[in-house]
Amino acid sequence: MNDLEPPRDDLFAQRALMRGRARTSRRRSALLGAAAAVVVVGAVGGAWLTGTHGGSSSATSAGSAELMKDSSSSAGAGDGARSPQSLSGNGAAGSPGMAPSVPPARDTTRWFGTLSTPQTTAFTAVEPTVASRWPDVFSGAYAVDAAGARVAVVVTRHDPALEDLVTRAMPSPTDVEFVVMSHTLAEKEKVAKEIVDQRMLWRSKGIEIIAVTQDARADQVVVRADEGSSPGLIAQQYGDIVRVVPSTQTAPGKLPDGSTLPTLQQ
Template sequence: MSATDDGLGPDTPEQRSGPEAGELQLRKALSTMNDLEPPRDDLFVQRALIRGRARTSRRRNTVLGTAAALVVVGAVGTAWMANHSASPSTASAGSAASAPKDLTGAAGGSENGSGGTPQPLGNTGGVGREVAPSVVPPARETSTWFGALSSPQTMSFDTVEQQLVTRWADVFSGAYAADASAAHLVVTVTRHDPTLESLVRGAMPSPGDVTFVVVEHSYAEKARVLQEIGSEREGWRSKGVEVVGLSMDARADVVVVLADEGASPGLLARRYGDLIRVVPSSAVPTDKLPDGSTLPPL
């Protein structure tokens, strides 16, 4: 069938040589691509810098946030521990403040610093325990060896006393003030021990504040006798001896026994010899307090 048969007329040379529609669209798209600017290296560098800075900023914010959280947690934990650790100390301080004071000290103590005030004995036979339901405490505290005397030297000695009676119980014997101001102390020992003497001198405000004197009886020996007499109080009572109080006298190097021997004088001395000194005393309570003062009138 010829071109003239479809009614469109014959194909002209212009029609046969003209571009088709698809070809025109392809050429148009290619021309548009030719107009685009090719990518440059500086644009890639700038974009990489922007992205790197953003990533660094995010990391920095994360680190700072974590550090701040740790600081807050640490502060809260420290405050909690401080509060809980302070509570037992406060309770202990309150218990110590409310606890009754020992009326006579560990080994008694006279006001002349020789440790000669006897300790009262209770019905239980223990040393230094009072069984009276109500006891008026002394007007001032007394130390073990120096009584009511107090000075920098006596307070310094108190810091090493526990070591002396535990580590050197067979060498250490006692201590007393050499004068009324307690500015100079005398420490009694059964023999000279350089380590013991160095410890005591080092605790003093001045090394010359203490003198060492050799005596016969050690602290351990006197403590044993004191404890033995106290524990056998009921036995002594059955023999007619009422033991009222006990103490150590460092100056005289003896155990002072305050007792009412009644019809059996010398019974204690015959058993313990020169290790004790019996001071006669009535077992009937008087109107005087342990520090020598009198009860107020009713």
């Protein structure tokens, strides 16, 4: 077409159509490019979020599992522990002699000491069951004879089910007898724990608590204490459930009779 020639209507319409198609194509390309960019950014961002939150969730889950494990261990650390029957130990800081401390749980020597006979072993095996099932009846136990061939189980009243359980556990039905006393084991352990927990209060009153033990035969809590200028104060507060044994602390390097320990020979 000659540029000097006036445009014809058909050529003008053709050029306008071509320009419109080109403009539409450019817009479509721009929109597709922007959409592709958004998709890529969204995909990368989603992957990053998934990785970050997934890692965080894993870490949180691991931490929770560890915490539950520690809690279970701690809980399990203290599983079956009983109130103290013998509370003597190394003592509190700053105290020159013995001071009460809670013994390990499940002390198998609490009733019979070093005695180990079929009868004492049989009762030791069922004692946790007796104490847990009959807390308002069970009071303690002791060896009837020095050899430990017979044991006595102390109760606050006769209970056929308790006595049947213990009797059937014995090598022979005649190896056990049941003695009725006034105080349950739970009562005595509560008093023993209270005395131990309040030893600083007793010290402020001039009384040094040295050791606290159970005496099932006498149905009492035995408190070894240096009462100083306040004799009778503990018994006055607790009554016949407590028996105080006057004692004095042994100074470091001294024997109970007050003599000095001999020098070690090189």
